[in-house]
Amino acid sequence: MMMDDARLFAALAQCFGPVDQSEWERTTSDDEWQALIARLRMLLQQPDAFGAVEAPLLRAHRAVPLQEFLSSREVDALFAPPSFAEKQSFAARHFTGGLPESALPIESLYVEWTNDPKRSPFARQKGLYSADTALYMRDLIADLGLELPESLAAYPDHLSLELDMVSVLLEAGRTDDARQLFLERSAWLTAYRLKLVALGEEALFYLALIDVLLGVRAQLEADEGCELESA
Amino acid sequence: MSEHAITRRSFLAGSAGVAAAIAGSEFLSFGSWQQAYAEEAAGPTTTAHSLCNACSTKCGFTAYVVDGKLDKIIGDASHPYCEGTLCARGYGYADIAYSADRLTDPLKKNESGQFQAISWEQAYAEIGEKVQSIIKESGPETLAIVQDPRPSGKYYSQRFMNALGSPNVYTHGVACNMSKNSGFAQVIGASDYTSDVENSKMTMFIGRSYADAIRPSALHALEKAHEAGAYIVLVDPRLNNSIAFADEWVPINPGTDLAFILGMAHVLVSKGLYDKDYVAANSVGFDEWASYLQNCTPEWAQEITGIDANTIERLATMFAEAAPAASIEPSWRGAFGCSYDNSGETARAVCAFNTLLGCWNQKGGALFLPSVSASKLDAGTFPSVPKPEGTIVGAKEYPLSQSGMGVSVFAANLATTGMVRGMFFYNSNMVAGYSNPEHLKECVEALDLSVAIDVQMSETCMACQYVLPDTSYLERLELPEFVSAKTPVVTLRDKVIEKVHPNTRPVDQIFSELAEACGVGEYFTFSVEELADAQLASVGLSLDALRQKGTAAFPEKTFEYGKTPEWKTPTGKIQFASDACEKAGLPRVPQWREPAVSVPDDGASFRLIGGKQAIHSHTQTANIEALMDITKQYGLDRVWMNANRAAELGIADGDTVLVSNDLFSGQAQVKVTERINPEALYLPSHYGCSSPQQKTAYNVGLRQMDFVPYRLEEGYGGACTQETFVTVKKVGA
Numbered sequence: 013m014m015m016d017d018a019r020l021f022a023a024l025a026q027c028f029g030p031v032d033q034s035e036w037e038r039t040t041s042d043d044e045w046q047a048l049i050a051r052l053r054m055l056l057q058q059p060d061a062f063g064a065v066e067a068p069l070l071r072a073h074r075a076v077p078l079q080e081f082l083s084s085r086e087v088d089a090l091f092a093p094p095s096f097a098e099k100q101s102f103a104a105r106h107f108t109g110g111l112p113e114s115a116l117p118i119e120s121l122y123v124e125w126t127n128d129p130k131r132s133p134f135a136r137q138k139g140l141y142s143a144d145t146a147l148y149m150r151d152l153i154a155d156l157g158l159e160l161p162e163s164l165a166a167y168p169d170h171l172s173l174e175l176d177m178v179s180v181l182l183e184a185g186r187t188d189d190a191r192q193l194f195l196e197r198s199a200w201l202t203a204y205r206l207k208l209v210a211l212g213e214e215a216l217f218y219l220a221l222i223d224v225l226l227g228v229r230a231q232l233e234a235d236e237g238c239e240l241e242s243a
Numbered sequence: 244m245s246e247h248a249i250t251r252r253s254f255l256a257g258s259a260g261v262a263a264a265i266a267g268s269e270f271l272s273f274g275s276w277q278q279a280y281a282e283e284a285a286g287p288t289t290t291a292h293s294l295c296n297a298c299s300t301k302c303g304f305t306a307y308v309v310d311g312k313l314d315k316i317i318g319d320a321s322h323p324y325c326e327g328t329l330c331a332r333g334y335g336y337a338d339i340a341y342s343a344d345r346l347t348d349p350l351k352k353n354e355s356g357q358f359q360a361i362s363w364e365q366a367y368a369e370i371g372e373k374v375q376s377i378i379k380e381s382g383p384e385t386l387a388i389v390q391d392p393r394p395s396g397k398y399y400s401q402r403f404m405n406a407l408g409s410p411n412v413y414t415h416g417v418a419c420n421m422s423k424n425s426g427f428a429q430v431i432g433a434s435d436y437t438s439d440v441e442n443s444k445m446t447m448f449i450g451r452s453y454a455d456a457i458r459p460s461a462l463h464a465l466e467k468a469h470e471a472g473a474y475i476v477l478v479d480p481r482l483n484n485s486i487a488f489a490d491e492w493v494p495i496n497p498g499t500d501l502a503f504i505l506g507m508a509h510v511l512v513s514k515g516l517y518d519k520d521y522v523a524a525n526s527v528g529f530d531e532w533a534s535y536l537q538n539c540t541p542e543w544a545q546e547i548t549g550i551d552a553n554t555i556e557r558l559a560t561m562f563a564e565a566a567p568a569a570s571i572e573p574s575w576r577g578a579f580g581c582s583y584d585n586s587g588e589t590a591r592a593v594c595a596f597n598t599l600l601g602c603w604n605q606k607g608g609a610l611f612l613p614s615v616s617a618s619k620l621d622a623g624t625f626p627s628v629p630k631p632e633g634t635i636v637g638a639k640e641y642p643l644s645q646s647g648m649g650v651s652v653f654a655a656n657l658a659t660t661g662m663v664r665g666m667f668f669y670n671s672n673m674v675a676g677y678s679n680p681e682h683l684k685e686c687v688e689a690l691d692l693s694v695a696i697d698v699q700m701s702e703t704c705m706a707c708q709y710v711l712p713d714t715s716y717l718e719r720l721e722l723p724e725f726v727s728a729k730t731p732v733v734t735l736r737d738k739v740i741e742k743v744h745p746n747t748r749p750v751d752q753i754f755s756e757l758a759e760a761c762g763v764g765e766y767f768t769f770s771v772e773e774l775a776d777a778q779l780a781s782v783g784l785s786l787d788a789l790r791q792k793g794t795a796a797f798p799e800k801t802f803e804y805g806k807t808p809e810w811k812t813p814t815g816k817i818q819f820a821s822d823a824c825e826k827a828g829l830p831r832v833p834q835w836r837e838p839a840v841s842v843p844d845d846g847a848s849f850r851l852i853g854g855k856q857a858i859h860s861h862t863q864t865a866n867i868e869a870l871m872d873i874t875k876q877y878g879l880d881r882v883w884m885n886a887n888r889a890a891e892l893g894i895a896d897g898d899t900v901l902v903s904n905d906l907f908s909g910q911a912q913v914k915v916t917e918r919i920n921p922e923a924l925y926l927p928s929h930y931g932c933s934s935p936q937q938k939t940a941y942n943v944g945l946r947q948m949d950f951v952p953y954r955l956e957e958g959y960g961g962a963c964t965q966e967t968f969v970t971v972k973k974v975g976a
Contacts, residue, residue, distance in 0.1 A: 022253055029254055104359040109347030109744065110700045110712070111358055112935040121343045128281065137868060139938075140341035141743050142312055148276045156264040159256040166745050176254045184262040189271050196273050 015047035021179035028117045029172030033096040040093040059235035063187030081227035089216035115207040117171035119145045122200040145169040292793025294736040296716035297336035306739040321794040323728035330457040331858045335870040346712035347744040371760030373692040383408030389651045390669040391415045395721035399754035406763040410631040416648030418677040420580040422961035425645045426590025429821045432811030438572040441467040443607035444565035447476040450578025452483035456855035482918035496549040498838035501589040506544025509536045510559035518601030528820025532832040566600035568607025584839035587959035592833040606804045613800045614727035617778035641960030650960035652678045655686040665692035675702035678962045682953045700936035712747040719749035729802040735789045827958035840966040847970045849924035853947040859929045865940035880944030881914040883925035889915040899974040907949035
């Protein structure tokens with residue numbers, strides 16, 4: 013079964029956001045999940061496949077990409093997505109605020125509140141909710157005529173919404189815009205990754221997803237570099 | 244299908260037609276958005292009046308909100324506590340609304356001791372069931388609440404507990420100013436007064452520093468007094484930062500302020516320098532006290548206080564010359580709010596001394612400022628809660644304790660006996676701040692039900708079974724706050740920004756919903772807006788009107804100098820002698836009483852004293868990054884040691900030392916200075932956070948309370964926060 017990138021990013025969005033049981037079970041059904049992994053594998057291997065409906069032929073002589081980007085334990089975790097109950101349990105411990113084990117996937121918490129020094133009072137301070145990235149995502153979502161879900165309305169730069177926005181752009185055929193948005197909105201994942209690492213074994217599934225996203229990002233960046241050089 | 248989706252997989256609803264919208268979008272990239280945002284001057288600006296929450300002063304300010312985000316706050320000139328100026332805490336604390344350490348969901352501790360998010364419905368159902376079970380099995384008097392008073396919190400927490408049938412409503416006072424207030428009440432029938440510093444000829448501060456625990460208007464008054472030539476005296480083991488506006492530092496031995504006051508009183512009485520007519524007309528028990536004072540000579544006081552007898556005599560004489568435009572300032576927590584086993588008695592002596600000056604309600608003296616309060620409201624809309632039977636737990640054991648504050652840690656201590664089974668905490672970090680944290684943690688953990696309501700994971704939250712996430716003070720309307728002042732005012736904490744976290748709830752909503760879950764919802768059938776408007780209507784105002792102004796004055800109630808107050812004591816007079824004190828096992832008149840703990844004369848021990856700083860005054864401010872940056876830049880978490888003592892111990896400025904006693908041991912850097920009495924080691928009160936969830940404050944500095952044993956002051960119930968000593972040695976020596 014073939015999965016396009018719009019569906020891929022929407023499915024990845026679901027991994028970090030609040031979804032109901034039937035939806036999660038549908039996403040993680042064997043066929044769906046195998047298709048998701050296959051597509052991720054392709055993006056890690058072929059950056060020019062990003063957004064392509066018809067996948068280019070696999071290039072020869074490449075190692076298995078997942079193991080280049082993930083530890084063997086991460087690979088195992090990626091192939092065994094959590095059950096709905098396990099996902100709920102993880103969210104109750106880590107996708108809530110104010111705990112030492114909190115690991116909310118919200119970009120604001122990892123970037124400067126604003127880099128405009130004229131805007132007080134917390135310009136350049138890191139680790140606060142509602143940073144400029146949240147305002148940007150809020151405005152972008154509204155500008156495109158989209159609506160925020162109530163449960164995430166306070167966090168427009170939640171990873172689920174950022175990935176979903178990539179999905180929306182891809183679905184609309186705006187591959188270059190999707191690529192740009194993904195590159196811009198995934199820089200913070202390196203810092204977020206450290207949060208997950210600190211959580212140890214129980215966060216391996218989410219860590220694997222983040223590492224895959226960082227891998228895709230690295231490939232896209234390398235690809236952009238090549239394009240610039242050739243230009 | 245998910246509530247979040249219109250298509251099977253999308254969180255973002257409404258994606259039909261998005262392609263056309265994308266084509267017309269002005270800012271698909273972050274850079275183009277930033278440019279557009281800057282050019283639009285960042286959207287619409289709104290303003291709202293609110294009250295700061297960084298300390299108990301609650302200064303008024305106007306908040307400017309740009310495009311939904313807090314942009315700036317400016318102190319309101321009409322607010323009597325800030326007079327247009329906020330302190331650093333006021334500015335810094337505003338970031339709590341956006342803090343990464345905010346609690347975002349109701350939490351329940353699981354069997355392995357870890358918190359996990361649960362729904363509000365589950366939290367209410369389980370708490371309600373437990374409350375009703377405790378009431379059925381043990382009675383409502385086994386339930387209690389502790390709160391650090393805030394405009395809505397103090398109303399709703401009391402109403403909630405009383406509705407359940409319990410009188411056990413406590414504040415933080417046991418570790419703040421309760422002994423002082425209670426001692427004052429025994430003498431003057433009021434729990435506090437205000438020194439008219441700016442108009443005084445002489446004011447003496449005992450253990451209080453306006454320049455450290457800042458109330459801006461108080462600092463303004465001190466500055467004016469200094470410029471006008473008033474003689475300002477600081478009696479403090481530590482030379483605090485108010486010295487910039489003071490004339491003399493009296494480096495007293497810690498815990499001996501009572502002897503110092505008695506020595507000065509001796510001078511006034513023995514030399515006939517007191518206001519005899521005033522004392523005769525307004526007081527009872529003077530002869531009894533005068534008789535006791537005969538032996539309290541300056542030489543006697545010198546032996547105890549370490550202050551030269553001539554200084555004591557000189558200052559007493561200066562007071563007599565300056566009277567009635569002079570007073571001993573009432574202080575707050577500092578020396579005798581809760582610090583020693585003689586704090587309440589020190590407070591009595593302060594009021595007795597001021598009476599000798601005849602300074603009550605005199606210009607430049609000690610004033611009882613007017614206040615206004617809401618009248619009784621319509622019982623149909625706001626039904627009265629029946630007065631609970633019995634008295635607050637602790638009142639019998641500590642009969643002089645102010646009932647409006649109560650001995651909270653005594654109630655907590657009863658958890659280990661089963662006599663208190665359920666406790667709620669609102670905006671209160673009892674575990675870290677009120678007495679020995681390890682002991683209080685054990686007490687809270689022994690409860691059958693423990694619930695904390697807060698914005699961040701305090702040590703008290705950590706010890707509780709349930710934690711309910713409050714909105715920050717910027718995200719809610721609260722009830723009007725009536726403020727006593729020369730011209731009394733009413734002020735408002737209005738909502739400044741929308742909730743940052745949708746699953747947090749304001750205090751009025753939490754208590755109303757808890758009440759419903761506990762079966763007493765009939766007392767909470769009104770909104771905070773309705774109650775606020777009704778309270779304001781009872782004083783001739785409206786919520787809408789106050790929202791516009793933030794602060795409204797009652798000029799018809801303006802204070803007038805020279806009026807003799809109504810003394811609300813049992814005798815209707817100022818009481819140099821108190822039957823209640825005698826009944827509580829204390830002397831009828833203020834007499835010298837040693838601190839409970841003596842510091843060994845072994846060359847290595849120090850009495851550990853605490854104190855606030857201009858940028859930190861409570862454990863809650865320590866987690867503010869901007870304020871903690873100042874701490875780190877200036878080394879404000881260092882302990883202070885006298886230079887001579889340091890030399891004897893081979894300790895140099897900047898050394899790392901090990902501070903120890905039988906309760907705790909920890910390392911800190913030391914500031915070696917001549918600005919501290921040799922017997923004292925100063926440790927700022929608000930560091931040493933042990934909650935890893937507070938990432939900025941965690942493990943910075945030492946916590947004073949870790950070195951303080953659980954002990955309560957006889958009669959008054961104060962937490963005796965300076966009844967302890969430590970040894971200090973250089974690390975690696």
